[in-house]
Amino acid sequence: MKKGLFITVEGTDGSGKTTQFRLIRDYIREKGFDIVAVRDPGGTEIGEKIRGIILDPENTEMERRTELLLYTASRAQLVAQLIRPALEEGKVVVCDRFVDSNVAYQGYGRGLSPEFIFELNKAVTDSLCPDLTFFFDIDPKIAITRLQNSADRLENESIDFHKRVYDGYCKIASDFPGRVKRIDCTRSIEEVFEDVKVYLDEIIG
Helix, strand or coil, X not given: CCCCEEEEEEEXXXXXXXXXXXXXXXXHHHCCCCEEEEECCCCCXXXXXXXXXXXXXXXXXXXXXXXXXXXXXXXXXXXXXXXXXXXXXXXXXXXXXXXXXXXXXXXXXXXXXXXXXXXXXXXXXXXXXXXXXXXEECCXXXXXXXXCCXXXXXXCCCHHHHHHHHHHHHHHHHHCCCCEEEEECCCCHHHHHHHHHHHHHHHXX
């Protein structure tokens, strides 16, 4: 591999995305690649502090544009401090959520302009785009049942919100079929990961 590779994982809360993120990370590492695994928001000391503000369930008065800008601020730090340097060194970067999450959650979920969100993120990331994105697809009515007793502010949103987010992800997958691979998550963890490995092997060899 002569240049770095950027892989992101996406999906609604409760989709099993984080479990698959860990499996992807470990699989690529076992293949012998130098890998950097991060989460968005977060990943850096500054980003983790911002993440705490975003997800704090007490911050119920947070305005939707404030929420978007906090996510974007964390991402700007993550890209500058970790992601871009790693890619320039030829490493594989795997990121748990990225710009698509903003489009789905703050765009389709909160009603902000998806086009504006894309343009804002192009500015703060210098147009960084993943080489490959996995969308872990599951009906939000099923996914939400896995989130009982959650303390996360966004996870505690209504089912209507999560449906809008899901519709947003479906639209993103339709708009970017070359980059976004839609994975059926109604099956077992092992069956889901078998599909993931097919796409990983195509890109990392």
